[in-house]
Amino acid sequence: MLDRPTDLEPDTDLEADTAEADTDVARDAEVALGADLVETDDASGHATVDPDANADPDAIADPADRRTRRGSLWASAIGAAVALALLVTALVYGLRPTVSDGDRTAAVSSARTTLESLLSYSGSTFDKHVGEVSPQLTAPFKDQFTKVAASDIKPMAVRNEATVQAKVYEAGVMDTTGDGGEGTTVRVMAFVNQATTTKAQQAPAIDQNRVIATMRKVGDRWLVSELSAF
Numbered sequence: 001m002l003d004r005p006t007d008l009e010p011d012t013d014l015e016a017d018t019a020e021a022d023t024d025v026a027r028d029a030e031v032a033l034g035a036d037l038v039e040t041d042d043a044s045g046h047a048t049v050d051p052d053a054n055a056d057p058d059a060i061a062d063p064a065d066r067r068t069r070r071g072s073l074w075a076s077a078i079g080a081a082v083a084l085a086l087l088v089t090a091l092v093y094g095l096r097p098t099v100s101d102g103d104r105t106a107a108v109s110s111a112r113t114t115l116e117s118l119l120s121y122s123g124s125t126f127d128k129h130v131g132e133v134s135p136q137l138t139a140p141f142k143d144q145f146t147k148v149a150a151s152d153i154k155p156m157a158v159r160n161e162a163t164v165q166a167k168v169y170e171a172g173v174m175d176t177t178g179d180g181g182e183g184t185t186v187r188v189m190a191f192v193n194q195a196t197t198t199k200a201q202q203a204p205a206i207d208q209n210r211v212i213a214t215m216r217k218v219g220d221r222w223l224v225s226e227l228s229a230f
Contacts, residue, residue, distance in 0.1 A: 099176040099184055107186035107215040110136075110222035112168045115190055115213060118145075118224070119166035123157035130154075138216055138223040145227075161199040168192050174212065184217045189230065 114136045121129045130149050137145055156162070171190040178184030189212050195204035214226035 099178060099180050099186060103180050103184065103217070104173050104176070104186060107217075107222045108171050108173060108188050111188040111190060111213045111215050111224070112171050114224050115168050115192060115211065116166050118227075119192060119194060120164055121153070121157060122163045123154075123159070123161050126154045126157055136223060138218055138225045141214075141224055141226050163197050165195045165204075166192055167195075178217070180217075182217060182219070185225065186215045186217075186222070188213045188215055 114133070117136065118133050126149075130146065134142060134146065157164075168190050169192075171188055174187040174189050176184070176186045189210065192209045192211055194207045194209060196207065197204050210230040212226075212228050212230050213224050215222040216225040
């Protein structure tokens with residue numbers, strides 16, 4: 001029979017090999033995953049990996065938070081698009097041809113002259129008055145004026161032997177349309193006083209009126225194309 005040893009000493013070489021293997025595992029983990037992902041269990045000496053250290057934030061974030069971020073991005077994109085559209089509109093509008101100050105001044109000046117001539121008349125010379133003022137008018141007002149003058153104003157002026165003197169004491173541009181070329185219009189508001197005498201009323205009666213004259217550019221002239229009381 002073989003003698004069995006009474007005492008077995010621990011295999012120190014095996015323990016050393018096991019510890020060295022664990023250390024190699026930890027080092028390999030550090031290289032592969034990054035040192036900040038590997039932790040060492042002080043008790044066992046074994047490497048452990050933090051599963052959340054390098055996780056995708058969007059993968060673990062609250063779905064409501066992800067929706068909020070996406071909503072913010074959409075709001076920013078829409079806001080930028082609107083701002084760009086407004087900028088383009090402002091540039092296009094700013095580059096559009098407009099009625100010049102010279103045209104505005106000419107339209108107002110013509111409105112003053114025409115209104116004073118148009119609204120001043122006498123029963124005894126009414127036909128002459130219509131003939132003189134008609135060239136300062138254009139359609140559609142020209143036709144309207146000649147009809148009303150013949151049917152309403154002339155009979156009253158002749159019957160009452162009326163004389164009316166008009167004076168524009170203030171006028172200014174309300175708005176404009178067009179680019180200053182043919183057909184451009186300028187609306188002019190004018191404050192007009194009319195002094196009227198008749199055979200029954202020798203002392204002048206003063207009427208204060210506000211009228212809006214639409215001046216239309218025809219060739220190089222500004223003619224009245226519409227007239228209304230305000």
